[in-house]
Amino acid sequence: MESIDKVSGTFGKRPIEPKANVSSAVIRRLPRYHRCLGDLLRDGKLRISSAELSAIMDITASQIRQDLNCFGGFGQQGYGYNIKFLYNKISELLGVNESYNAVIIGAGKLGRALAATHMFERRGVNRLAMFDVDPTVIGTRIYDVPVYSVDQLGDFCREHNVHIGVLTVPKEAAYDVASIITEAGVKGIWNFANMELKLDNPDVIVENIHLGDSLMTLCYEIKTANEKREKDE
Amino acid sequence: MESIDKVSGTFGKRPIEPKANVSSAVIRRLPRYHRCLGDLLRDGKLRISSAELSAIMDITASQIRQDLNCFGGFGQQGYGYNIKFLYNKISELLGVNESYNAVIIGAGKLGRALAATHMFERRGVNRLAMFDVDPTVIGTRIYDVPVYSVDQLGDFCREHNVHIGVLTVPKEAAYDVASIITEAGVKGIWNFANMELKLDNPDVIVENIHLGDSLMTLCYEIKTANEKREKDE
DNA sequence: TAGATTGTTAATCGATTAACAATC
């Protein structure tokens, strides 16, 4: 026991200087590490080696060490990684404590479903408001989130320091909305419209979600597996 | 004009023998090709070269030709690709004409939102039913999709030849539901639960959607871009 | 100190890009 405290007390001394360009493959694994470490933490585990984590996550131990080392020396030779320390570091990297402000544009089925979840708050993102063009929903509250007219979108973003715009509008409207919010200083767009949203402004981050593409990929895999089975017979 | 018809008439003669193992990177680009070609088709365009497509899609012409050649010779030297032909071939690969049957398990916000969309039918997937444990929704219809008790899930899948299970249940329930439907012959699972669903059965395809991970990735990118800006000042 | 396990360099593997011969 005392060895754990003694050892963990030395964590974090090494200054954390993230490598200049961490590849997007690494970054996309960070939330998975975060999720897994959170589970381990809840189970009351204190430390873990890259080999143990490898078995749980189906990622090679080598890759785990490489990934984590992009951001600094989070572990300790002969000991492994202190779970709580590592979890906190990754939370910090992912900006979980940043308290970003978000608005959802498009109060359709998907927009409402997103508004209903705890997905945002759980990750340090506040759902401030929703916006739509439909006069029957403007002025109402959906799952405690107020719905305003798209006419007010730009001003609202400026006044409330909105960082993130969640786009659940028809794809025809996506570029109009994107230009309103980027001009109002929004830093990132989470785009659910079924299209590649490409912006001129390189300072605005776009994260595209393509649910339809994912479903199609699944269908392709099912079809291919079927054909393989039939051939093997 | 006549040259187009003459030339396009020769397409598809070469037998299509997909390469044994097409990489998942290629497969994940197929829906994007499909989407883009569909747009071009609607615009009335007849043919396109890999160079033109490259400019539209931000993929190198070389990669486009490599990608398409995994599945057969879809183009023609000196001419390019016949858009309609290529679109149909990719539709076929993706199983858009297969008429798969799907059920949605979990009639919560996200499940309802998915039930409401045209996402499934547009891609040749029929939403047959939804399943839940909540007695107040069992027996109702949500956007014209009937809701049944999870108790009937296994039998329903067997009787209606269900290919795809869409999981929008809490992650605690995911493995129970997955084992019910895989035993009932379901071929693929579209998993929205916030966890890595790993099955023993290698014949069942799992496609995980991690909305939360995507949001976190966006937050990371926003944070990193911000820090870079501050440093540059 | 001896054992364990990281951090990091070197080797391998796979995916992307470039080049060009084949051919429409």
Next chain:
DNA sequence: TAGATTGTTAATCGATTAACAATC
């Protein structure tokens, strides 16, 4: 036939894995 553009091979680039010295 000449021009255009694919299909395909070879070169490059990047990401993953292996190995091991550093060190707790």
